[in-house]
Amino acid sequence: MFRSIVLDELQSSADPVLLDPEVAAMLRDTGLVTVLPAHGGMWTVLPAGTVGAVQIGDLLVEVKPKQKVGLGRLLFLLGYAGNPGFRPEDVAGIEDTDLFAALGESLARQGLRALECGALNGYVHVEEALRTVRGRIRVGDQMTRRPGMLLPLEVAYDDFTVDIPENRILRAAIRLMMQVPRLSDDVRWKLAHLDSKLDGVSELRFGASLPAWSESRLNERYLPALRLAEIILRNMSAEAGLGTHSVASFVVNMATVFEDFLTTALIEALDTYRGETVGQYPAFLDEAEPNGRSGARVRMLVDIVHTIDREPAMVFDAKYKAASPGGSYPNADHYQMLAYCTALDVSRAWLVYAGPGNPRVRKIRNTEISVVEFPIDLSQTPECLLARVESLAVASFLEWRIRQEIEVHSAS
Structure with missing residues (x-):
């Protein structure tokens, strides 16, 4: 049965709630709340100085910012701090009822708009070893790495491909969001559809720095989706099947x-x-x-x-x-x-x-x-x-x- 615990950022007391000890430990490890044992298998859950949401299986715990700062405003503050070109309409229309549902629906909506005309392609500089000449031969690397050898050749070339930073960021956010438990079937289908449209785009390693990209006329239709995707990747984590529970968290220090x-x-x-x-x-x-x-x-x-x-x-x-x-x-x-x-x-x-x-x-x-x-x-x-x-x-x-x-x- 789905349960929800909603706390105010400045809240200093709360009634004890019944939690599985494993869930209590996982909830405490997210850093969103403090979880202290009470009595009779009950636990006291209080804010820990951060805001956001954690979903563990069928339990959703949310800590709301003071002054009734909604999710749309929070995402604007996060986005503008990272990029002064961030515009309010990039996160417009996000509902505040359920953070993960709102993020999932918004990412799906922005992603569909970005990929409406297909995935964006661009030139990527590639340096690799091949058995045929492509682009130019990197003579210095050839002599250093393969002295006296004719093959393979160390070459460098610009490849026109779908595997560009914009698509890698967008696909990483989509796949991360797909791991969030209890998303609606409609949102999950939309995200899976978007993922299929990005076939051929390499995955980003978890915890790695996001690849650099710059705003241009060519990627203009991607901008709202990209900015939301970067916020999700920087502040959210999701792990399917951690122990006996699936966990998703979006935690920020206000x-x-x-x-x-x-x-x-x-x-x-x-x-x-x-x-x-x-x-x-x-x-x-x-x-x-x-x-x-x-x-x-x-x-x-x-x-x-x-x-x-x-x-x-x-x-x-x-x-x-x-x-x-x-x-x-x-x-x-x-x-x-x-x-x-x-x-x-x-x-x-x-x-x-x-x-x-x-x-x-x-x-x-x-x-x-x-x-x-x-x-x-x-x-x-x-x-x-x-x-x-x-x-x-x-x-x-x-x-x-x-x-x-x-x-x-x-x-x-």
Whole structure:
């Protein structure tokens, strides 16, 4: 009998549930939830700091993001963080009722559109040993690998084939999705039909890096399917027949997702301004010791820094945290920003929170430093999210320019 457990990301208590010990161990190993023994064969299942879904046989466990961030919005954040060319319509129409069913239906729908006119072909550079000449002979490799031998020949040529990166990524995602238990017969048939249309495409080894591809006029019809396929391959796993159960999991860390999205979006938004935007900016909190013991220094990696003339000008830090009932955030966040401002010699830092609300400026006592709490509501539409980041870029750059003008005026 099918069972479903739905948890909120911030949930701190739950009623014990009856689980098979093997299922409980497999569920814990996914990292989506913590599973603790209760009493009488019961187990307490609680969120473990990640969101997503795990399906083990006939059990589906889902952890929903805070603020009612639906699956479509989550996939947009994931997609945009990896590729700023990702568009909201690439994941449009995805239902939020069942994550795996929604992913399977969406992949089938996008795949059918991509392959409507057949699989895409392209040129692939091939280097191999043949008994006949094809393309050009790689003389250096021939002499190194086969000294004194006439055959086989080390050759290189460009082959026009269906076995291109776009098709390999798409087929890998389709085959991974086909391993998910309890998909509808209709979705499973569509995925099998798509797999047959990609006959001749080599498989991607599990865990291997995805092959590189670039957007072009030729693969334009593939783009929505490719972007969804990459999200699935990077965040999902499925194993048929692990023990006595089939397991599928799609687990993401929302703090990482939010930081990656904000970094990419700010780099795009600040691209038209002077300077350069860098993620994970390296810095030191303390001065170097006279004896040169650099390894003993206090190292910092700042989430996002915009530099102008190679000097830090704007500092941003992404925080995926819930505000207190009174609307305040942890004091430690402000201590951290004070340290960043002091070490980087900037007078304003931007604490970007994932949540609703309006910006708030906190002036630090006995200093010239201010920390701006800047919330971004992730439940908004993708267009509104990007517009919000754009307003952050405009406000931060304008504040920096005003500060520079004041310093120039004071100096004169």
